[in-house]
Amino acid sequence: xxxxxxxxxxxxxxxxxxxxxxxxxxxxxxxxxxxxxxxxxxxxxxxxxxxxxxxxxxxxxxxxxxxxxxxxxxxxxxxxxxxxxxxxxxxxxxxxxxxxxxxxxxxxxxxxxxxxxxxxxxxxxxxxxxxxxxxxxxxxxxxxxxxxxxxxxxxxxxxxxxxxxxxxxxxxxxxxxxxxxxxxxxxxxxxxxxxxxxxxxxxxxxxxxxxxxxxxxxxxxxxxxxxxxxxxxxxxxxxxxxxxxxxxxxxxxxxxxxxxxxxxxxxxxxxxxxxxxxxxxxxxxxxxxxxxxxxxxxxxxxxxxxxxxxxxxxxxxxxxxxxxxxxxxxxxxxxxxxxxxxxxxxxxxxxxxxxxxxxxxxxxxxxxxxxxxxxxxxxxxxxxxxxxxxxxxxxxxxxxxxxxxxxxxxxxxxxxxxxxxxxxxxxxxxxxxxxxxxxxxxxxxxxxxxxxxxxxxxxx
Amino acid sequence: xxxxxxxxxxxxxxxxxxxxxxxxxxxxxxxxxxxxxxxxxxxxxxxxxxxxxxxxxxxxxxxxxxxxxxxxxxxxxxxxxxxxxxxxxxxxxxxxxxxxxxxxxxxxxxxxxxxxxxxxxxxxxxxxxxxxxxxxxxxxxxxxxxxxxxxxxxxxxxxxxxxxxxxxxxxxxxxxxxxxxxxxxxxxxxxxxxxxxxxxxxxxxxxxxxxxxxxxxxxxxxxxxxxxxxxxxxxxxxxxxxxxxxxxxxxxxxxxxxxxxxxxxxxxxxxxxxxxxxxxxxxxxxxxxxxxxxxxxxxxxxxxxxxxxxxxxxxxxxxxxxxxxxxxxxxxxxxxxxxxxxxxxxxxxxxxxxxxxxxxxxxxxx
Amino acid sequence: xxxxxxxxxxxxxxxxxxxxxxxxxxxxxxxxxxxxxxxxxxxxxxxxxxxxxxxxxxxxxxxxxxxxxxxxxxxxxxxxxxxxxxxxxxxxxxxxx
Numbered sequence: 001x002x003x004x005x006x007x008x009x010x011x012x013x014x015x016x017x018x019x020x021x022x023x024x025x026x027x028x029x030x031x032x033x034x035x036x037x038x039x040x041x042x043x044x045x046x047x048x049x050x051x052x053x054x055x056x057x058x059x060x061x062x063x064x065x066x067x068x069x070x071x072x073x074x075x076x077x078x079x080x081x082x083x084x085x086x087x088x089x090x091x092x093x094x095x096x097x098x099x100x101x102x103x104x105x106x107x108x109x110x111x112x113x114x115x116x117x118x119x120x121x122x123x124x125x126x127x128x129x130x131x132x133x134x135x136x137x138x139x140x141x142x143x144x145x146x147x148x149x150x151x152x153x154x155x156x157x158x159x160x161x162x163x164x165x166x167x168x169x170x171x172x173x174x175x176x177x178x179x180x181x182x183x184x185x186x187x188x189x190x191x192x193x194x195x196x197x198x199x200x201x202x203x204x205x206x207x208x209x210x211x212x213x214x215x216x217x218x219x220x221x222x223x224x225x226x227x228x229x230x231x232x233x234x235x236x237x238x239x240x241x242x243x244x245x246x247x248x249x250x251x252x253x254x255x256x257x258x259x260x261x262x263x264x265x266x267x268x269x270x271x272x273x274x275x276x277x278x279x280x281x282x283x284x285x286x287x288x289x290x291x292x293x294x295x296x297x298x299x300x301x302x303x304x305x306x307x308x309x310x311x312x313x314x315x316x317x318x319x320x321x322x323x324x325x326x327x328x329x330x331x332x333x334x335x336x337x338x339x340x341x342x343x344x345x346x347x348x349x350x351x352x353x354x355x356x357x358x359x360x361x362x363x364x365x366x367x368x369x370x371x372x373x374x375x376x377x378x379x380x381x382x383x384x385x386x387x388x389x390x391x392x393x394x395x396x397x398x399x400x401x402x403x404x405x406x407x408x409x410x411x412x413x414x415x416x417x418x419x420x421x422x423x424x425x426x427x428x429x430x431x432x433x434x435x436x437x438x439x440x441x442x443x444x445x446x447x448x449x450x451x452x453x454x455x456x457x458x459x460x
Numbered sequence: 461x462x463x464x465x466x467x468x469x470x471x472x473x474x475x476x477x478x479x480x481x482x483x484x485x486x487x488x489x490x491x492x493x494x495x496x497x498x499x500x501x502x503x504x505x506x507x508x509x510x511x512x513x514x515x516x517x518x519x520x521x522x523x524x525x526x527x528x529x530x531x532x533x534x535x536x537x538x539x540x541x542x543x544x545x546x547x548x549x550x551x552x553x554x555x556x557x558x559x560x561x562x563x564x565x566x567x568x569x570x571x572x573x574x575x576x577x578x579x580x581x582x583x584x585x586x587x588x589x590x591x592x593x594x595x596x597x598x599x600x601x602x603x604x605x606x607x608x609x610x611x612x613x614x615x616x617x618x619x620x621x622x623x624x625x626x627x628x629x630x631x632x633x634x635x636x637x638x639x640x641x642x643x644x645x646x647x648x649x650x651x652x653x654x655x656x657x658x659x660x661x662x663x664x665x666x667x668x669x670x671x672x673x674x675x676x677x678x679x680x681x682x683x684x685x686x687x688x689x690x691x692x693x694x695x696x697x698x699x700x701x702x703x704x705x706x707x708x709x710x711x712x713x714x715x716x717x718x719x720x721x722x723x724x725x726x727x728x729x730x731x732x733x734x735x736x737x738x739x740x741x742x743x744x745x746x747x748x749x750x751x752x753x754x755x756x757x758x759x760x761x762x763x764x765x766x767x768x769x770x771x772x773x774x775x776x777x778x779x780x781x782x783x784x785x786x787x788x789x790x791x792x793x794x795x796x797x798x799x800x801x802x803x804x805x806x807x808x809x810x811x812x813x814x815x816x817x818x819x820x821x822x823x824x825x826x
Numbered sequence: 827x828x829x830x831x832x833x834x835x836x837x838x839x840x841x842x843x844x845x846x847x848x849x850x851x852x853x854x855x856x857x858x859x860x861x862x863x864x865x866x867x868x869x870x871x872x873x874x875x876x877x878x879x880x881x882x883x884x885x886x887x888x889x890x891x892x893x894x895x896x897x898x899x900x901x902x903x904x905x906x907x908x909x910x911x912x913x914x915x916x917x918x919x920x921x922x923x
Contacts, residue, residue, distance in 0.1 A: 035884055037905060042883055049852060057831070087736045095736045104736055117885045129866040129878030130827070136882035139902075144850065144857040145831040171831055234876045235865045254827055264885070272733075379880075380887060382872045394627055397638040398497020404504050404619040407716075412698065412759055412887035412898075438497050443734045445758045448698065448898070451721075451743045452754035458740035599921075698898055699871040699918040717871065717918045752922050757898060 005029040005078070007325055008094055008107035010085055010267060013041020014311045015303025016113035017068045018318035021075045023111075026326040030077040031105065033096060037081050039069045041115050042135065043311045046143040057171045058142065059163075061206075064311070087444035088112070088271040092298050095444060095457065102449045102457040109298045109325045112268050112286075113318060116261035116304035119283070119364070120417050121156055122371035124229045126257070127379050130236030134164045134258035147171050148254050153239055155179040155228055156258040158362045159207055164256065166210050169217055177250055178214070179241055180223040181259065183365045190361035197357035201350065204357075226367070230255055259364040263305045266416050270442040272296050277435040280359050281308055282369065283420055284439055290345070291324030292317060300325060308359075309352060316348035370425050377425065378418045380411020385425060392429040398438040399423055412448065415440040465491040465635070467808060468654045468663030470642045470677060473503035474618070474793030475800060476669035477625040483805035484634040491663065492634060493656050495641040495673075500689075500732065502671050503793055505764015506618040507694060507722050508714070509707060510550070510795050513557060513585055513610030517571050520578045521818035522773050526792070527582065528815070529799035530612050536798035537616070543631065546624035548616050549715035555613025556588075556597070556708045558604050558749055565589075565606045572608055585610045597706060599752050607708075615707040617714060618794050625797070642670065645680050647782035667808050668787040671767045672730070682781025686824050687789060689765035691726040693734050695742055697756040711746060718759065721746045732763045766791040770824060776807065776816040784810075787821075828860045838908040855901035855912055856882055856889045864914075867891060867901070871918035890915045895923050 005028075009020045012034035020032045040047040044065025072079065080098060087095030092107045118133040125131065134154060140146040147168060152175050154165055165178050198204050214221065227242035231249075238251045262283035265275060274287045274295040285307040292300040302321040303314035320341055327337045371377050373386030383406045391405040399415075399422045402408060408422060409415035415422070419440050427437035445454065469480040472494030484490040495501075512530045516522030530552075537550040559565035565587070572585045586609045593607045594600055600607075630636055640656040645666055653660040668677050678685040699717035707713075710722050724738050739761055747754045767789045769775055774790035786808050790796060807813040835850035842862055849858045856879045859867050866876030868890050879889035882902045889901040894911055897919035901912075 035903060046852075089733070089736065093736060117883065118881055127875065127877060127880075129876055132879065133881050136880065139882040140828065140857055140860070144853045145833045146828050146857055146861065147831060149827060149829045235878075380872075382870060382875065391623075394623070394630065395494075395636045395638045396497075397494070400497050400504070401638075405623045410760065412890070413885065414760060416885045417881075441498070443761055443763070444736060445739070445761060448757035448759065450755050450757050451695075451697070451747050454695075454740050454758065455744035455747045455754075456740075458737050458744075700921050701918050703921045755896070755923065756921070 003108045004105045005031045005107060006329060007031070007109045007111065008033065008105065009111045009113060010088070011041060011113035011115055011303070012036070012039040012072070012079070012081070013043060013113060013115045013303060013314065014065070014068055015115070015314040015318035016041065016111070017072045018315040019111050019113060019302050019322040020077055021071050022319045022322035023325060024075045024077050026322065026331050028326060028329065028331060031107070032077055032079045033083045033085055034081050035084050039072055039079075039081070040065050042139070044068065045139055049143070057167050059167065068315070084447040085267060086447040086449050088267050090272050090296055097447060097449050097453065100453070102453040104457060108329065109300065111292070111300045111302055111318075111321045111325065112305055113301070113303045114264045114267050114305045116308060117264045117416065118258065119260045119262045120421060121257040121259050121368060122375055122377060122385070122421065123257070123368070124372060124375045125231055125236070127376055128230050128232050128236045129234070130232065130253050131230050131255045131257065134161050134256045135261070137164050137256045138167070141167060141171070147173050151176040151252045152254040152256065153177045153179065153250055153252045154256045154258070155181065155225065155239070155241070157182040157364055158258055158260045159358065160261070161258040162207070162210050162214060164258075165214055165219065169214065169219070174217060174219050176252060177220045177222065179225045179228065180221065181225045181228065181365065181368055182223065182362060184224050186361050186363055190357050193357035193360055197354040200353035203354040259368060260362055261304065261308055262420060263307060264416070265305060266414070266442055266446060268294065268299075268301055268305065269439065270444060270446055271299055273299060273301070275439060277423070277433070278307060280363070282363065282424070283308070284423070290320070292321035293324055309355065313348050313351035316344045316351065319344045320348070370421060370428065377421055378408035378411065380413050381407045383408040388422060388425055389429055392426055396426070398426060399440045400438070402426060403440060409440050414442060414446065463651050463662045463664045465489045465661065466664045467491075467667065468493065468652065468661060468665070469667045469669055470645070470654065471668070471670035471673065472626070472636065472638070473501060473669065473671055474506070474622055474625070474797055475671075475788060475790065476667070477622065477629055478793070478797045478800035479667055479669060479788070479804040479808070480634055481625050481629040481632065482801035482803075483808065484629060484632045486805060490634045491661060492629060492636050493640045493642050493654065494636065494638045496639045499641070500672055500730070500765050502764055502767055502791070503618065503622050505692065505694065505762055506794050507720060508615050508618040508712065508794060509555070509709065510552070510614040510616055511555060511709070511792070512583070512612035512795075513555060513608060514571065514575070517575045517578070519773055519818070521815065523575055523579050523583060525799065525815050526795060527612060529796045530614070532798035532802055533614065536801065540624045540628060544624045544627045546620050546627060548620050548624060550614065550616040552614030553706055554609055554611040555615070556607045556609050556706055558600070558607045558708055558710070560604055560749070562605045568608050584612065599750055601749055601751050604749050613707065615712050616794060621794065621797060625801075642673070642677060645677055645785070647681060647785060652785060665784045665808055666786065667804070668785070669789070671789065672765060674787055674789050678787050681779045681785040681787070683777060683779050683785070683787045683821065684824070685775060685787055685789065685821055686770045688727070688768045689730055690768040691728050691731065691763055691765055692723045693738055693742060693761060693763045694723055695721040695739060695761045696759050697721070698759050700756065711750065719753065719756065730765065732765060734761045734763045774819050775821055776813070776819045777821040827863050830861065838906055840906050840910040840912060842912045843914060849906055851906065853906050855891060855893060855899070855904045855906055855910070858906050859891065859901060859912060866914070868915035869917045874917055897923050
């Protein structure tokens with residue numbers, strides 16, 4: 001199958017938008033695919049929508065997305081929103097699904113900019129209706145202007161949790177409690193990295209301002225939470241938490257959990273890209289060089305998918321990937337490549353200066369990363385962590401054997417949610433590094449196209 | 461030689477673990493060597509049929525061997541479930557093979573008549589023309605000319621079968637060594653050295669059941685075994701409320717509700733990838749035969765490599781150069797699991813098994 | 827559980843579990859459903875356990891809903907439309923919807 005275009009970019013978040021615009025500037029024909037209906041990814045979700053109340057509520061950082069989206073709209077490329085990618089093969093054949101039809105396109109090069117997803121927070125009762133991620137709360141706010149009617153409890157660790165509480169405050173809602181599960185020891189481990197973090201443009205100052213405003217608002221903020229349970233019959237009714245030696249129950253119908261984000265590696269794994277376990281960020285990330293080139297020829301990654309780096313750094317890696325791709329297609333020479341790349345490299349490094357501090361401070365405790373025996377690990381197939389531990393006891397060498405023994409990872413999400421946890425759990429049980437324990441194999445179809453759509457894909 | 465184990469079985473797939481489970485059940489020290497999490501593992505790609513019809517049409521020994529396993533299966537499943545608590549999802553409602561065109565139907569009818577004759581009527585079947593077929597399975601398209609039905613056929617969850625066999629093996633005292641891919645086997649005076657996990661394991665007898673791994677290992681014991689990988693891809697749908705009560709060779713509904721849809725036969729070397737164009741063909745075929753499936757959504761797919769001998773029939777062979785070393789391989793590890801568990805132990809312990817004499821490697825030396 | 831910030835928005839009429847409501851035209855089906863304050867939006871096909879949207883970004887597949895007769899649609903990835911009929915996904919789908 002001959003190529004339909006020079007470059008396919010998967011994902012229209014900051015990395016994907018920046019990559020697409022730069023690639024076109026360098027003379028490439030580009031197709032940009034995205035699952036959402038409008039550009040922005042998750043961080044700038046629905047940034048183009050006019051909604052009057054929202055900029056005031058969401059804060060100034062969100063506006064950066066507007067500029068990126070505007071640049072995208074004025075660039076000559078083929079942008080396909082509402083499009084799912086259900087296959088990305090080693091030889092860069094892409095199966096896409098749009099308007100009820102599935103078809104194949106072939107790219108000479110691909111940039112996967114699929115971004116990040118919420119790290120799961122598998123507390124007992126986490127599958128009860130009424131338990132959602134803080135990211136979900138932000139999606140509702142950004143894309144629909146929806147806030148909780150209250151009561152609502154926010155729990156977990158990380159800047160996004162504080163941001164959501166602050167955004168709700170500006171929308172006129174005081175959350176009932178903000179329970180911080182950040183291990184207190186992390187403050188000591190992270191302290192040495194603070195000086196470097198302070199040289200990153202604005203991160204720490206912004207975070208502190210946020211904290212001050214939250215504290216002054218009178219919201220009940222408790223830190224050092226060591227245990228958390230969601231309780232209820234058929235839906236969330238209350239939460240129980242442990243802080244020091246004290247246990248307390250708060251009635252609530254809505255609990256928003258967050259303990260950071262992890263790279264969304266599903267597509268890259270399916271394409272056969274090698275992965276590394278990052279022992280600081282505690283997540284799998286696609287192995288790549290400074291241009292984002294992966295172990296699969298012609299396949300690049302950019303943005304959070306290559307390792308959590310934030311929206312601004314994502315832009316720079318998007319441009320670097322576009323430059324790398326253009327260079328491999330002979331659109332520019334080595335000298336021009338280095339000239340154009342230099343400012344992107346240094347800007348990226350500048351943005352990353354706060355990462356060691358943030359990653360260390362907000363590193364979740366193992367108790368919150370690995371479920372207890374009775375708690376579900378695979379939500380889709382309702383497999384408890386205990387069942388997976390039992391399978392390891394029977395001799396399961398890794399996640400794929402555990403999958404075949406217990407069905408964990410066989411549900412609709414194909415292991416997107418439970419994958420990282422299964423790797424860590426098996427590594428813990430077998431007393432080996434997570435990198436050696438491995439991860440689920442992922443194979444197309446990556447999205448649930450119908451039999452008829454698949455049947456017609458090859459002929460369309 | 462001071463042996464640590466009476467029998468070393470190489471390969472923790474359905475063939476190896478069924479044989480090992482049967483052997484350790486009659487009081488022998490058995491060790492089962494297995495690779496790690498990422499390995500070819502044909503057993504993880506099995507469709508789950510316990511299938512008799514059409515097998516061994518021109519090789520009656522295979523028809524009989526298959527049939528004997530199918531007859532052992534119900535008791536085998538019950539005992540395994542009782543012993544391990546693992547629900548296998550086994551049932552034996554009979555099975556169908558669809559014939560798309562009249563020519564296929566005629567050919568099938570002739571083939572099964574030949575099989576019935578060769579087995580002196582032991583093999584039962586029924587030809588269903590279009591009308592009769594749609595009486596049994598109303599959802600079949602009118603484009604399908606007919607089908608053959610065989611009451612001996614059934615299906616099972618092959619992954620839970622694998623799990624149950626492993627659990628039973630360990631419960632009965634077997635030693636399971638995952639992450640112990642075998643790199644070499646050497647015959648020694650009255651025994652064998654199996655190299656795995658960085659050391660040599662001393663076993664009185666050895667059974668090579670390593671699937672495609674036998675290609676490398678068999679020659680070390682003076683055995684030649686012409687094997688090739690053959691890729692099959694399978695689609696799995698979302699869970700559906702039970703509606704398909706009869707399995708067919710290319711479509712069956714599992715106990716959980718998903719439909720399994722196969723399959724392909726591809727000569728692509730050691731490549732387990734799922735390929736969009738091939739999957740599209742499988743989907744097209746399924747929707748042609750069963751139009752009402754067209755809106756079912758796919759949950760996942762897999763590709764796996766069958767263990768294919770040059771004639772497609774199993775191999776059971778003791779090494780002449782190294783007596784006490786045995787090799788086996790087949791692509792029907794599910795169907796034959798019952799007879800493997802019951803009978804291979806005896807064979808490996810030195811008793812002749814007349815039913816499998818036709819499957820020696822000598823048939824490849826023509 | 828959820829409510830809308832005051833915003834001008836063109837509305838469409840949708841039916842959710844036989845109740846007809848007016849929701850902004852740019853909302854996702856998941857957003858429309860969450861504002862209805864239902865106890866749950868589907869029953870798991872594994873054990874029948876009640877579930878509701880969790881991630882809202884297309885990753886978790888908890889928001890599976892029946893939309894215009896089509897079962898198991900990811901409600902967070904679909905936009906509401908005039909006359910849309912939305913129902914809970916009660917366990918496994920039927921072969922013919």
